[in-house]
Amino acid sequence: MTSTTGTSAPPRPAAESPREGGYGYDVERVDPHAPGRIGPGAAGPRRRRRPWVRWVAFGLSFLLLAASAVLLYLFVILPLGAGTSLVAFTAALVPVAIVLGAVWWLDRYTPQPRASLLYAFAWGAIGSVLLTLFFGGFFTAWISPEESSPTLDTFLGAVVQAPVIEEAMKSAGLLGLLIWGRRYIAGPLDGVVYAALIAGGFAFTENILYFGDSFHQAQAAGEVAVFWQTFFLRGLLSPFAHVSFTALCGLGLGIAAERRSLMLYAGLGIGGLSLGMVLHAIWNGSSFLLPVDPEAPLAGFFRYYVSIQVPIFVLLVGIVVVLRLREKRILRRQLSEYGRAGWFAPHEVEMLVSMRRRRRAERWASRHGAVARMAMRHLITAAVALGMERHSVLFAAPTARTRARERELLETITAQRRLLGALTAPVVRG
Structure with a gap:
């Protein structure tokens, strides 16, 4: 990435060709040296931001x-026993690693703040589990008839209580992120990423409990088949089950956040939550409805899994891939608009929309030191945020806050350009 745009050289004519040092656009540029002309800022006093308020709120939340993690360990995990809990914890790392790998692939194109990603996973693994355990008993007692049987109680707990309470508590974490600010969930893919982290955290803790219980049963029976069967079904065949359910609510809230519509927040949020509850109920209810062959007890489940769950999972994967490609098109379109206004050269736009070229740019900057690499990374992050913010603004009227956010990102880009220029330009000219 060049740093010549960070200087205050006289403007070039709009008809300048790429070979003569121009940008190569076929339209008139508003200001070919826009980064160098950003100026000291708007006149008059600016309202001081208070980032410490957000950090204090995050600190209190964590x-x-x-504290909730301590309670969960003392009253839920510790009764399993030290050895059992260690085995269950180790086994639960396998499915959660698969989920985190998928989330990393989704999030790396338009990365979210690490603190909010950590908060989402912690909410799923700790907060939503405790709230589920607390409200689940009351809800089961409320929906159970006066004269019930153990079979009916088990069915209501798995098919009604678990989908309703678990999905509601997981989705509460998404609402918390929306309350913190739109910069966390600003689009559909953001909603899916945070929903997947929350669901992955919830499944991690739930798997510890299930694996611990199956390990106890294996010890009592004197064979390990029960444990490995549970690990195979929950850890390998269905690591994305909870992710698929909660992602529907995240998708709906992300679409509403992109369009800045309160009606869509309610409609799509409740609609996605309800659909996730239905899929969760179908998943749990299959164990009661499928015929069981004593000679091949898993045959019926495999038929159901291949015919119902696999198509649903493939459909959701297709939606996520389309959203990922959509973000790339959005970023190219919006950054090209900024390029025509003088902020980016065409080759810079190509670098910013390509993961491979981003890595190449960071490697080039790293040859000039760690500070240069950090500057390049901050420049890329700010440019990506600028393009996605601009896309979201197009769905609503610009406000003073959105204009201030745009200027903040442009100032960051300009500052990182100048820093890169100072670190990479030769001290003595040849």
Whole structure:
């Protein structure tokens, strides 16, 4: 990436060709040296931002989650026993690693703040589990008839209570992120990423409990078949089950956030939550409805899994891939608009929309030191945020806050350009 745009050289004519040092666009440029002309800022006093308020709120949230983690360990995991809980924890790392790998692939194109990603996973693994355990008993007692049987109680707990309470508690974490600010969930893919992290955290803790219980049964029976069967079904065949359910609510809230519509927040959020509850109920209810062959007890489940769950999962994967490609098109279109206004050269736009070229740019900057690499990374992050923010603004009227956010990102881009120029330009000219 060049740093010549960070200087205050006289403007070039709009008809300048790429070979003569121009940008190569076929339209008139508003300001070919826009980064160098950003100026000192708007006149008059600016309202001071208070980033410490957000950090204090995040800190209190994490402290509350830490206290909840202690309670969860003392009253839920510790009764399993030290050895059993260690085995269950180790086994639960396999499915959660698969989920985190998928989330990393989704999030790396338009990365979210690490603190909010950590909060989402912690909410799923700790907060939503505790709230589910707390409200689940009350809800089961409320929906159970006065004269019930153990079979009916088990059915209501699995098919009604678990989908309703678990999905509601997981989705509460998405609402918390929306309350913190739109910069966390600003589009459909953001909603899916955070929903997947919350669901992955919830499944991680739930798997510890299930694996621990099956390990106890294996010890009592004197064979390990029960444990490995549970690990195979939950850890390998269905690591994305909870992710698929909660992602529907995240998708709906992300679409509403992109369009900045309160009606869509309610309609798509409740609609996605309800559809996730239905899929969760179908998944849990299959164990009660499928015929069981004593000679091949898993045959009926495999038929159901291949005919119902696999198509649903493939459909959701297709939606996510389309959203990922859509973000790339959005970024190219919006950054090209900024390029025509003088902020980016065509080769810079190509670099910013390509993961391979981003890595190449960071490797080039790293040859000039760690500070240069950090500057390149911050420049890329700010440019990506600028393009996605601009796309979201197009769905609503610009406000003073969105204009201030745009200027903040442009100032960051300009500052990182100048820093890169100072670190990579030769001290003595040849």
